[in-house]
Amino acid sequence: MAEPQRIVIVGAGLAGASAAGALRDRGYGGQILVFGTEHHRPYELPALSKDLLLGKANEPAWVHEPAFYSDNEIDVRLGVSVLELRPGDHTVVDSEGAVRSYDRLLLATGSRPRVLPGAQGHVLRTLDDATALKSALREGRHVVVIGAGWIGCEVAAAARAHGCRVTVVDPLAEPLVRVLGPEMGAVFRGLHAGHGVEFRLGTGVEGFSPSGVRLDDGTELMPDVTVLAVGASPRLELAEAAGLELAEGGVAVDAALRTSAPDVFAAGDIAAQDHPRLGRRVRVEHWANAKDQGTHVAGSLLGLDEPYLKSPYFFSDQYDLGMEYRGLAGQDDELVVRGDVASREFVAFWLRDGRLRAAMNVNVWDHGTALKALVDAQAAVTPEQLREADLGSLA
Template identity: 85%
Template sequence: MAEPQRIVIAGAGLAGASAAAALRDRGYDGRITLYGTELHRPYELPALSKDLLLGKAAEPAWVHEPGFYTDNEIDLKLGVSVLELRPGDHTVVDSDGAVRTYDRLLLATGSRPRVLPGAQGHVLRTVDDALALRSALREGSHVVVIGAGWIGCEAAAAARAHGCRVTVVDPMPQPLMRVLGAEMGTVFRRLHEEHGVEFRLGAGVQGFTPSGVVLADGTELLPDVTVLAVGATPRLELAEAAGLDLADGGVAVDAALRTSAPDVFAAGDVAAHDHPRLGGRVRVEHWANAKDQGTHVAGSLIGFDEPYTKSPYFFTDQYDLGMEYRGLAGPDDELVVRGDLGAREFIAFWLRDGRLRAAMNVNVWDHGTALSALVDAQATVTAAQLRDSDLGSLA
């Protein structure tokens, strides 16, 4: 297909900003319009629940320096949203009332925090959310975190660092259980308990009162601060109203991140990607996926037909625990542990049908290259090899 003259990017998060930069890096000299609903220039999300919330950073990690967008002739429209996508005539309508024509369009609209009916509390999705929550974390205050996923656990760790009393509520029997399973979830529960966090696990939320949180067993918690960390919902309104195909909770895209509409692509949280190596659709809400898909889709936007094949990757830092996770495991996959769980220095592997599906290194930093190679290849290995063999030689 001919190189486009006008590219519109709906969403100025990491995926959208990475795509805009990659277009210029590839030599594209047409017009780029980048829409961002926030008034801040594009920034990365991981620091919001880590260094920014801890008070170790005064501002987020910006994707680019302030002058980057002007210097690269990227029309960055802050505080302006795309309200309507019209694939039939290749136009969008924005919140300023302008109708803009595009040759190619990228949906990179990201996600919004899920909320519970009647809930009042802090969410953690934007830099303003993080700063508001940080100001509320006063020493001695009681913080109730609803949700024991990644954001909930990182928020709990930050609250303890600020000297707060912390209670984490989750209906699952262990934190992070949906992602890591019961045994690895127990590792994180013990970590938090050693740092003074109280868990109310297996306890759903029944409702909210003006002063508290009511659990399913009738217990009422009376926090000074409530944090709602019950997941995120992809922003699909534009795609759905435009009639794009949806799948697996996102916008259905092929291997090269094309949607069902001509000249419309999607990347990041909203993209349900037909992954050529993982054998099915994958939708991932992590930093690396947004960055890497955004960079990759730039090639698709200007006519390169290259599949996106990278494995999912994410990381966390909680207290003295650092972790990296590569790949995508399921709840029934075989867990293999190499190292010392008690010391929290180990590598966890997940096997399915004799092939490696995911690996997680915890406070072990010498094997990143080998782990990436093994996961990317979905290596055929045994549990004994993963426990005892040199990982470099396996890779």
């Protein structure tokens, strides 16, 4: 297969910028054109809800230094959107009215925050969002966080660190219950409650007024700051309008991250991959997935046919709790715990059909390599082995 003369990357986030860098690392000498809707050069998202919001950093982790793009002849068009993708004639139309041709194209458009009807408040997805929210988190202010997922919990922790009074509202029975299940969700509820966070769980939002948030139990909260942390929606408009196959709430891609359109690939939040290791189609909205898929897809853009095999991975830091999660658990998986949950120093495992599907280490840092190997292999193990055996030997 001939080397493409021009590769267009739609999306200047972590996946798109990682792909651009990896193309040059692989020796690609053709044109690389990257479109990004923001005016900031590509950056990573985790610090937005962690160090930047806490005031421990003044800027995010940039994907590359400023001179990287010019030094490597990567044409990054910041503040320029792609309005139309035309797979049939291998072109895109940008917001400046230009029609750009491509030989291969990567969709890495990421996600946008979900909003509730009539909602007024902060969201947290971009550097500008984080800067605005941090300036609002002042001591003594009442902060209502709607949503008890990862972003909601990390925002709550940051707000408490700034001396705010915090109320978290969620219709589910525990924080993070969709990802971790009720028992591990209760661990995070206890962590936040111990730091003074008030929870209104099992309670939905009925509506908003200019001064408050109405809950479906008839009460009204009167916050100084409202944060909407109710998840994110992948940006699929381009793919859908272009007729690409969609699946699992994203763009359907094969093992090598190819879409249904010739010479069009997708990576990051929008990519619903037919994952060889997991045996099903999955879409993951986490930092490591964007970085690793972006790096991997560079090979696919250059004609290689290598499957992306990495297991999902993410991490979180809240107060004095640090955790890493590997794999993908299901709602009905068997939970096995090694260590002391009460002291928040433990490893949680999720088993299905006698095989390890996911693992989460909490304030335990000695087992990362073993946990990765075990989850990647979907190791056949027993609960007793996970509780008692040397994890390195199991791996």
